[in-house]
Structures are given as structure tokens and as C-alpha cells.
Amino acid sequence: MVVLGAALVAVGVALLLSNTIALRGSAESANRADLYLLRVVNVERVVVDAETGLRGEIITGRRLFLQPLYSAQAGLPRATRALKQSASVSHAYQRQAGALLMAVSTYMSGYVPRVVALGAHDLPAARSFAVTLQGKHLVDGIRTRAGQLEQLVSSSEAARQRAARQTANTSISEAIAVLVLLTLLTGAVGAYLGQLVVTRERARERSEATARTLQQSILPTGVPTIPGCELAIRFIPGAGAVSGDFYDVLEVEPDTWAVVIGDVCGKGVAAAAATAMARWTLRSSLARGATPSEALHLLNDVMLGNQPDDRFITAACLKLTVQPRSVAVDVACAGHPAPILVSPERTPAAVAARGDLLGVLPTIRLETAEAELQPGDSLVAYTDGVTDQGPEVRLSPEQALRDRTAGADAEELAAILEDLAQQPVGRHPDDIAIIALRFLGQEAEVGPWAPATGTQARTT
Numbered sequence: 001m002v003v004l005g006a007a008l009v010a011v012g013v014a015l016l017l018s019n020t021i022a023l024r025g026s027a028e029s030a031n032r033a034d035l036y037l038l039r040v041v042n043v044e045r046v047v048v049d050a051e052t053g054l055r056g057e058i059i060t061g062r063r064l065f066l067q068p069l070y071s072a073q074a075g076l077p078r079a080t081r082a083l084k085q086s087a088s089v090s091h092a093y094q095r096q097a098g099a100l101l102m103a104v105s106t107y108m109s110g111y112v113p114r115v116v117a118l119g120a121h122d123l124p125a126a127r128s129f130a131v132t133l134q135g136k137h138l139v140d141g142i143r144t145r146a147g148q149l150e151q152l153v154s155s156s157e158a159a160r161q162r163a164a165r166q167t168a169n170t171s172i173s174e175a176i177a178v179l180v181l182l183t184l185l186t187g188a189v190g191a192y193l194g195q196l197v198v199t200r201e202r203a204r205e206r207s208e209a210t211a212r213t214l215q216q217s218i219l220p221t222g223v224p225t226i227p228g229c230e231l232a233i234r235f236i237p238g239a240g241a242v243s244g245d246f247y248d249v250l251e252v253e254p255d256t257w258a259v260v261i262g263d264v265c266g267k268g269v270a271a272a273a274a275t276a277m278a279r280w281t282l283r284s285s286l287a288r289g290a291t292p293s294e295a296l297h298l299l300n301d302v303m304l305g306n307q308p309d310d311r312f313i314t315a316a317c318l319k320l321t322v323q324p325r326s327v328a329v330d331v332a333c334a335g336h337p338a339p340i341l342v343s344p345e346r347t348p349a350a351v352a353a354r355g356d357l358l359g360v361l362p363t364i365r366l367e368t369a370e371a372e373l374q375p376g377d378s379l380v381a382y383t384d385g386v387t388d389q390g391p392e393v394r395l396s397p398e399q400a401l402r403d404r405t406a407g408a409d410a411e412e413l414a415a416i417l418e419d420l421a422q423q424p425v426g427r428h429p430d431d432i433a434i435i436a437l438r439f440l441g442q443e444a445e446v447g448p449w450a451p452a453t454g455t456q457a458r459t460t
Contacts, residue, residue, distance in 0.1 A: 263336070340398055351371050375441030386432060410438040
């Protein structure tokens with residue numbers, strides 16, 4: 001009996017030790033997979049930073065905007081070594097990681113120096129469609145390879161974790177059946193293992209709650225109805241982390257309204273925090289009577305004083321003074337596509353407002369524009385997700401709006417750009433935000449506050 005009891009104890013202890021070792025191995029594997037994913041994302045970020053700096057310098061003609069590119073070039077060797085190490089240590093997807101690094105090397109060592117050199121002596125040629133299209137094709141290919149590698153690592157780790165959990169559950173059941181005489185010990189070990197699971201679940205719930213809170217702080221829960229105007233809004237988050245696009249509509253004083261749309265560089269928690277800060281900074285300054293130009297200057301100062309990284313923001317800010325027969329519009333744009341004026345009598349065209357990116361220079365240049373809406377006229381504002389969804393030849397937003405039906409309302413105008421943004425069909429990496437405003441005139445009815453998921457605003 002003593003021998004049998006000792007054998008049962010030995011078997012039970014062996015099962016428990018095996019289960020504990022398996023869980024520890026599972027945790028170590030999860031850490032390696034997380035590090036692998038982080039290093040893939042870091043390589044992708046280096047390329048995105050390089051493309052951001054390159055495009056900023058080519059668009060503005062100012063070499064100061066190459067700073068993100070220089071930072072990316074400096075950080076690329078370290079990011080490359082780290083990814084190679086993860087692929088070697090995990091013995092997983094070394095071929096895919098090598099293909100990703102080869103694509104990155106082609107872009108950073110071939111395309112980037114060529115475009116920088118071209119921009120130094122022939123800026124129009126560097127801005128040409130062919131050169132820009134080649135760059136987008138290379139970057140899109142890198143992001144696709146990175147996404148595929150991330151999916152492979154995540155799927156493999158998920159399958160391994162399921163197998164580990166199943167093995168752990170079986171071991172626990174066997175141990176309980178064997179160790180009847182060691183109830184206290186079994187309970188203590190089970191409590192310890194359970195605590196590991198609970199801790200991991202709580203961490204996941206906290207992460208999801210943080211993402212939801214950040215997303216809610218970025219977007220308004222509803223948009224007001226502007227007297228005499230139709231208002232249609234589209235917001236389609238991109239694939240992956242919390243989005244960086246934002247918009248807002250608010251009444252700043254009687255008969256005066258502000259419309260804001262913008263885009264924060266990057267994704268994730270840090271980008272979402274910057275997006276919330278940008279939206280509320282613009283909202284508070286406009287509510288205190290600032291002009292669109294003054295509000296953007298203030299946001300630039302706030303960005304420089306509160307952002308530890310090189311993150312930047314583009315934004316378009318409009319102030320509308322609504323009268324019975326017309327709407328006077330003051331427009332300021334900071335590195336953002338200018339809103340498009342759509343009129344029954346004229347071809348759709350962007351208003352003449354332009355300016356520097358926010359969060360880069362201590363002093364920014366803004367060229368504001370004024371417009372007047374007559375009954376039937378519309379303004380359509382959008383983020384670059386409408387135009388940057390693939391390397392193929394596409395219509396410009398102005399060309400797409402040119403084919404509108406006669407008397408198209410705000411919903412139809414927003415739908416035209418939404419269709420343009422979602423070509424080709426499928427989930428796109430970039431966020432999409434669209435605001436279409438159409439002035440109806442003094443006969444229009446004034447409606448109540450409209451929810452962000454209703455007829456006047458829709459999130460997809």
C-alpha cells in the first residue's frame with residue numbers, strides 16, 4: 001500500500017511538473033512570437049517613415065522633410081539584424097523574413113537614393129506619376145509581405161497555444177484523479193496556474209478597453225445639423241490598429257460653424273492619443289473664436305511641445321458663416337488635401353488653400369482661401385485614404401465628382417468618394433474619412449442633432 005501510494009504520488013507530481021514546464025514553455029514561446037511580430041512591425045515602420053520623409057521632401061521641395069528618412073536609414077541596420085535574429089532563434093518563416101528584408105533593401109538602397117538624387121536636380125521629374133507610382137508599388141509590396149509574415153507568426157502561435165492548453169487541461173485532469181491524497185498541493189498548483197490564465201485575460205481585456213476608449217475619444221458621438229445645409233459623413237477604419245483619421249463639426253457661435261478633418265501619421269495607441277489631442281485642441285480653440293489658421297497654428301505649437309517622437313498631423317479646418325442665401329467659408333489646410341468645391345455651374349475643383357505639415361516646423365506657412373456657397377453648391381473634404389489605396393491608375397477625387405448626377409445631394413457626393421476609396425474592393429490598410437456639405441438655402445429645414453451612425457454620418 002505504501003509502495004502504491006508512493007507510486008501515485010510520484011505519478012501525480014510528474015504530471016504536475018510536466019504541466020508546469022509545458023506552461024512555462026508556452027509562455028516563452030509566446031514571448032518569442034511577440035518579439036518576432038514586434039520586429040516585423042519595426043521593419044515596416046522604418047519603410048513607412050522613409051516614404052513619409054521622401055514624399056514630404058518631394059511634395060514641398062524642402063529637404064528639412066527628409067528627417068524621417070534619415071532616421072529610418074539610421075535605424076534600418078538595427079531593425080534588420082533584430083528581425084534576422086528572431087527568424088533564426090524561432091526557426092520559423094526564415095524564407096518569408098528574408099524576402100521581406102530583400103524587398104526593404106531594394107526600396108531603401110535602390111529607389112530612395114534615386115528619387116532623392118532626382119529631386120535634387122529635377123524636382124518635377126521626382127514628382128511625376130511614374131516615379132510616385134513605383135514608390136507606392138514598392139511600399140505596398142513591403143507592407144503586404146510584412147502583413148503575410150505577421151499572419152503566419154500569429155496563426156502558428158495561436159495553434160501552438162491551443163495545443164498547449166489542451167495538453168495542460170488533460171494533465172490537470174489526470175493529476176486530480178491520481179493525487180487524491182495530495183488535495184492541498186493540487187489545489188495550490190491549480191490556483192497558481194489559474195492565476196496565470198486570469199492575469200493574461202485581464203491584460204487582454206485592458207488592452208481592448210484602452211483601444212475602445214481611444215477610438216471613442218477620436219470620433220464625435222454625433223454631428224449637429226447645420227441650418228440650411230445637408231451634411232454627410234463617411235468613416236471607414238483601415239485594417240489593423242486604432243485609426244488616426246478624425247473629423248469634427250461644431251457650432252462656434254450663432255450662424256457660424258466649424259468643420260475639421262485630419263490625419264495623424266501612424267497607427268496604434270500612441271497615434272490614437274495624438275489624434276484625440278489634435279481633435280480636442282482644434283475644437284476648443286475654434287469654440288473660443290479662433291480662425292481656422294489660428295487654430296492650426298495653435299495645434300502645431302501643442303504638437304511640438306507634447307510629442308516626444310517625429311509624429312506629424314495633416315488637417316483641414318473650415319469656418320462657415322451661414323446666411324439665408326449664401327455661406328461664407330474660410331478654409332485653412334496644413335499638409336492636407338484641400339476641400340473640393342462642387343457647383344452646378346462649374347467643374348469640381350479644390351479650393352486654393354495649402355500649408356505645411358503640423359508638428360514638424362516651429363513656424364508653419366499657411367495659405368488660406370475663402371469661398372462662397374450659393375444654393376446647390378457643396379464642399380467635399382477627405383483624408384488621403386481616399387487616394388492612397390493602391391498602385392493602380394485611379395481617378396482623382398475631382399474627376400470622380402465630375403461624373404455626379406445633376407443636383408447630387410451630400411449623401412451622393414460622399415458615396416462617390418467612398419466608392420473611389422474602396423477600389424479595389426476589400427479591406428485597405430489606410431483609414432478613410434469623408435465630409436460632404438451641401439448648401440440648400442433659406443428654404444431648407446433645420447433638423448435636430450444627428451447621430452454619427454444615421455443618415456448624415458456613417459461609420460463603416
